[in-house]
Amino acid sequence: xxxxxxEFLKTVARGTIxxxxxxxxxxxxxxxxxxxxxxxxxxxxxxxxxxxxxxxVGCGFCVKxxxxxxxxxxxxxxxxxxxxxxxxxxNGRVLADTPDGARDGFIDPKVQEEEIKPEEIxxxxxxxxxxxxxxxxxxxxxxxxxxxxxxxDGVVLVxxxxxxxCGYCIMACPYGVRFFHPVYKVAEKCTFxxxxxxxxxxTACVDACPFGARKVGNLKDPNDxxxxxxxxxxxxxxxxxxxxxxxxxxxxxxENVR
Amino acid sequence: xxxxxxxxxxxxxxxxxxxxxARSFVVPPDFGIGERGFMYxxxxxxxxxxxxxxxxxxxxxxxxxxxxxxxxENIMSSKHRIIQCENCHGVAIDHPENPPKLVINKERSxxxxxxxYLPYPTSQRxxxxxxxxxxxxxxxxxxxxxxxxxxDMEGW
Numbered sequence: 001x002x003x004x005x006x007e008f009l010k011t012v013a014r015g016t017i018x019x020x021x022x023x024x025x026x027x028x029x030x031x032x033x034x035x036x037x038x039x040x041x042x043x044x045x046x047x048x049x050x051x052x053x054x055x056x057v058g059c060g061f062c063v064k065x066x067x068x069x070x071x072x073x074x075x076x077x078x079x080x081x082x083x084x085x086x087x088x089x090x091n092g093r094v095l096a097d098t099p100d101g102a103r104d105g106f107i108d109p110k111v112q113e114e115e116i117k118p119e120e121i122x123x124x125x126x127x128x129x130x131x132x133x134x135x136x137x138x139x140x141x142x143x144x145x146x147x148x149x150x151x152x153d154g155v156v157l158v159x160x161x162x163x164x165x166c167g168y169c170i171m172a173c174p175y176g177v178r179f180f181h182p183v184y185k186v187a188e189k190c191t192f193x194x195x196x197x198x199x200x201x202x203t204a205c206v207d208a209c210p211f212g213a214r215k216v217g218n219l220k221d222p223n224d225x226x227x228x229x230x231x232x233x234x235x236x237x238x239x240x241x242x243x244x245x246x247x248x249x250x251x252x253x254x255e256n257v258r
Numbered sequence: 259x260x261x262x263x264x265x266x267x268x269x270x271x272x273x274x275x276x277x278x279x280a281r282s283f284v285v286p287p288d289f290g291i292g293e294r295g296f297m298y299x300x301x302x303x304x305x306x307x308x309x310x311x312x313x314x315x316x317x318x319x320x321x322x323x324x325x326x327x328x329x330x331e332n333i334m335s336s337k338h339r340i341i342q343c344e345n346c347h348g349v350a351i352d353h354p355e356n357p358p359k360l361v362i363n364k365e366r367s368x369x370x371x372x373x374x375y376l377p378y379p380t381s382q383r384x385x386x387x388x389x390x391x392x393x394x395x396x397x398x399x400x401x402x403x404x405x406x407x408x409x410d411m412e413g414w
């Protein structure tokens with residue numbers, strides 16, 4: 001290969017400049033990242049939820065209120081939110097149930113028709129569940145028609161006029177919070193009562209809870225009481241190993257809760 | 259190349275044009291990538307407003323207190339102040355227009371949601387005053403003896 005002095009010096013100069021560039025200069029940004037970096041001040045709300053399992057008594061008023069507020073057919077075995085009961089026995093056995101999603105609460109001491117002696121119980125507690133409004137919602141990724149989506153404030157919704165009812169999202173949710181709406185024949189899920197939040201109210205389940213076991217707040221506001229608790233107390237999320245980054249935080253979560 | 263090669267190509271192009279034309283009619287104009295990017299935000303923007311316009315039915319005690327101040331004061335001075343009116347009286351929706359009368363749930367099972375004793379030491383439930391529904395006056399309504407607005411006192 002023959003090379004003139006001029007060509008050689010040019011190549012050396014180019015190489016030096018190229019090697020001096022940081023790697024980040026070659027990184028491709030997603031449109032969302034660019035928008036997040038440029039549109040400062042936009043999107044100062046991110047709804048999150050806090051559940052205190054010590055306070056929950058399993059009355060099920062949250063489930064009842066949710067079904068009535070959101071027109072979820074009352075007597076069908078589907079619900080946007082539910083409460084689970086866990087009874088851990090001293091011999092290590094774990095019993096769990098949620099009769100009708102705890103719409104009528106827990107009255108019977110029997111768990112799944114099984115009689116339990118009080119002295120056998122090591123620990124027992126109630127765990128309310130609802131949509132985690134994940135930061136990486138797998139249910140949204142799988143939608144083939146763009147009928148389910150995440151708002152800027154983190155709430156995942158279903159467009160009922162656009163959903164074709166294929167059920168992929170119902171299968172994709174690791175928390176099983178989605179179901180098929182028996183009336184509209186589309187995928188249905190907890191909306192965090194977005195129609196109440198935008199009016200400055202709480203969600204129906206939060207309002208109905210007599211014991212303050214459920215709370216909703218803006219995670220981007222450091223002075224929000226919910227955010228303060230999440231930042232200062234020991235909280236956990238459900239199934240963190242899925243990488244979905246759930247935004248429903250639990251106080252007093254147990255390893256037996258699935 | 260001869261025309262018998264080009265002809266199917268024109269058919270394909272025509273089909274593509276037809277699909278694009280149909281798409282412009284079927285897909286709403288506000289359909290696009292929202293704030294969360296292509297992966298999470300691909301949607302019809304006006305659907306957000308549709309959900310926000312959903313009707314509020316559970317109005318909370320703030321809605322009740324102006325017309326029923328004596329009932330409100332009554333319950334707020336009792337231990338049951340933590341329970342929303344609508345948990346027992348039914349959701350208000352547009353009361354008094356719709357429904358004109360709320361039906362009070364006087365069933366035993368309503369009280370038993372909290373007051374059926376469950377021996378759960380690590381839950382708040384175990385600390386609530388509770389009964390065994392099969393032994394404590396079965397078949398009787400709790401409100402026959404207990405006033406839910408004055409739970410401290412026995413009887414009315």
